[in-house]
Amino acid sequence: MANLILILGDQLSPTISSLADCDKSSDSIFMCEVSEEARYVKHHRKKIAFLFSAMRHFAKELEDEGYRVVYRKFEDSENKGSIEAEIRRQMADGNYEKLLVTHPGEYRVLENLSKLKSDYGISLDILEDDRFFCSTDEFSRWVKGRKQLRMEYFYRDMRRRFSILTEGGAPIGGSWNYDSENRKFPDDDVKTPQTAKFDTDKITEDVLKLVADKFPDHFGEIEPFDFAVTRADALKALNDFVRCRLETFGDYQDAMREGDPWMFHAHISFYLNCGLLNPRECVAAAVDAYERGEAPINAVEGFIRQIIGWREFIRGIYWMMMPGYEALNFFDSKRALPDFYWSGDTMMNCIKDCIHSTKNYAYAHHIQRLMVLGNFALLTGINPKEVSDWFLSVYADAYEWVELPNVIGMALFADGGKLASKPYASGGNYINKMSNYCKSCHYKVSKKSGEGACPFNYLYWDFLARNRTKLEGNPRIGMLYKTYDRMSEEKKAAIAKSSADFLKELD
Ligand SMILES: Cc1cc2nc3c(=O)[nH]c(=O)nc-3n(C[C@H](O)[C@H](O)[C@H](O)COP(=O)(O)OP(=O)(O)OC[C@H]3O[C@@H](n4cnc5c(N)ncnc54)[C@H](O)[C@@H]3O)c2cc1C
Ligand code: SF4
Numbered sequence: 379m380a381n382l383i384l385i386l387g388d389q390l391s392p393t394i395s396s397l398a399d400c401d402k403s404s405d406s407i408f409m410c411e412v413s414e415e416a417r418y419v420k421h422h423r424k425k426i427a428f429l430f431s432a433m434r435h436f437a438k439e440l441e442d443e444g445y446r447v448v449y450r451k452f453e454d455s456e457n458k459g460s461i462e463a464e465i466r467r468q469m470a471d472g473n474y475e476k477l478l479v480t481h482p483g484e485y486r487v488l489e490n491l492s493k494l495k496s497d498y499g500i501s502l503d504i505l506e507d508d509r510f511f512c513s514t515d516e517f518s519r520w521v522k523g524r525k526q527l528r529m530e531y532f533y534r535d536m537r538r539r540f541s542i543l544t545e546g547g548a549p550i551g552g553s554w555n556y557d558s559e560n561r562k563f564p565d566d567d568v569k570t571p572q573t574a575k576f577d578t579d580k581i582t583e584d585v586l587k588l589v590a591d592k593f594p595d596h597f598g599e600i601e602p603f604d605f606a607v608t609r610a611d612a613l614k615a616l617n618d619f620v621r622c623r624l625e626t627f628g629d630y631q632d633a634m635r636e637g638d639p640w641m642f643h644a645h646i647s648f649y650l651n652c653g654l655l656n657p658r659e660c661v662a663a664a665v666d667a668y669e670r671g672e673a674p675i676n677a678v679e680g681f682i683r684q685i686i687g688w689r690e691f692i693r694g695i696y697w698m699m700m701p702g703y704e705a706l707n708f709f710d711s712k713r714a715l716p717d718f719y720w721s722g723d724t725m726m727n728c729i730k731d732c733i734h735s736t737k738n739y740a741y742a743h744h745i746q747r748l749m750v751l752g753n754f755a756l757l758t759g760i761n762p763k764e765v766s767d768w769f770l771s772v773y774a775d776a777y778e779w780v781e782l783p784n785v786i787g788m789a790l791f792a793d794g795g796k797l798a799s800k801p802y803a804s805g806g807n808y809i810n811k812m813s814n815y816c817k818s819c820h821y822k823v824s825k826k827s828g829e830g831a832c833p834f835n836y837l838y839w840d841f842l843a844r845n846r847t848k849l850e851g852n853p854r855i856g857m858l859y860k861t862y863d864r865m866s867e868e869k870k871a872a873i874a875k876s877s878a879d880f881l882k883e884l885d
Contacts, residue, residue, distance in 0.1 A: 752789025
């Protein structure tokens with residue numbers, strides 16, 4: 379008997395496990411664009427357009443290859459608005475033995491699909507998502523017996539396990555980590571190469587109109603729209619990165635320049651996370667470039683660390699901690715998310731620029747997300763749920779499995795240190811060192827408190843003082859309290875006053 383194979387919006391990979399045993403003559407592929415997924419947070423309009431267009435292109439490619447595809451468009455009058463309702467209808471309409479799906483990326487979707495079995499008696503097979511290097515079971519085994527989970531050790535094990543840039547188990551180049559070489563700021567004459575841009579076709583044009591029409595109240599600019607929406611174009615984007623930016627990826631990995639959203643990053647997370655690219659081919663492309671002598675070790679190691687280290691570690695943490703990870707709030711932070719996270723209407727130049735990028739491109743690079751937007755939310759004590767809903771909404775690469783640990787664990791330390799060994803908190807000095815934002819800011823980065831001082835400066839010390847009982851024992855941060863204690867009472871009072879005034883204004 380025939381099977382129904384469900385392909386979710388982040389499973390647009392021709393080699394996805396659910397397709398492996400598909401019988402083209404009898405099985406049907408099922409894909410649907412549903413309101414529940416598009417609206418459960420108010421996703422950026424570019425993100426919705428990207429995913430709908432990529433899904434429609436993927437469905438067409440499957441049809442061209444002889445698969446029977448049932449595709450429910452968002453605008454179909456019969457569309458029931460949720461994946462589960464659509465599957466129930468399809469299962470009732472057809473004569474299917476079972477529903478097959480590759481393990482969904484998000485806990486919420488897994489729960490909903492599981493209900494099809496428990497509540498409606500639908501026979502359901504959930505297959506491993508083998509697009510990741512490390513399965514959730516393997517990650518659980520790695521975790522067992524460890525007191526602390528640190529990405530660095532996970533990453534080294536992954537390098538050894540898959541023999542990536544290793545020789546006889548040792549790292550090529552002699553070091554596992556070149557982070558210390560990767561903190562440069564580009565001179566003015568270092569121009570950022572253009573990121574790959576792609577023309578729209580009829581499918582994308584239709585989707586852009588649909589999104590403009592149906593999601594007028596969602597955040598973000600729809601146009602210009604130049605994302606790749608097919609695997610062939612996503613591969614071109616990957617090649618473009620390897621050819622034009624990988625060489626300097628490491629050097630400028632942490633740098634931020636005003637009006638320069640893309641810098642030397644890869645800009646492939648949207649393609650990786652929806653399945654148009656496979657992480658293995660990204661790693662292989664970078665290693666090949668190293669072996670051809672086209673990119674130095676600090677760049678290639680830095681890139682590989684992100685893919686086989688951070689990306690896999692983050693996913694492992696997500697499945698280990700769910701459900702419940704989304705509700706953690708170590709600092710008991712309660713403040714509402716300021717409106718300028720949506721409007722960009724603030725005099726803090728760093729935040730303004732990062733929001734501008736987010737709004738226009740549904741993208742901001744890692745240091746902008748972590749050390750500007752995340753850091754500000756951490757220092758000012760914004761409620762983690764509001765912060766993570768915002769991050770989930772605004773980036774084209776955001777899916778809960780990757781967004782949540784990055785926000786709860788890395789940016790906000792709301793898990794109390796499951797993922798990171800210390801909070802990524804910093805004052806204005808760090809931002810000034812790694813960017814040119816402060817040069818044209820209303821605030822003075824050199825001023826520590828009082829009128830016109832950079833808010834990050836006093837908020838940093840205020841955050842440490844407020845959370846002393848929770849942080850003083852942290853071996854990586856405890857010594858900062860010695861510096862704080864050495865400050866004069868007058869200086870401490872000025873920090874407290876500037877912070878109280880700023881936070882009052884924020885509320
Ligand atoms: C608060 C916060 C929220 C984030 N939310 C997301 C998210 O929703 N989706 C997402 O894919 N990434 C997220 N990240 C991680 C990272 O910022 C993005 O992966 C990266 O900016 C994507 O741009 P890029 O492709 O140019 O990446 P590059 O900097 O060029 O890195 C290459 C690739 O490495 C992977 N990678 C790098 N860092 C991470 C990381 N910390 N976690 C997982 N993968 C990583 C990505 O797949 C990325 O494409 C978040 C980081 C922070 C601090
Ligand atoms: S001075 Fe402070 S607020 Fe202004 S850009 Fe620099 S770090 Fe940001």
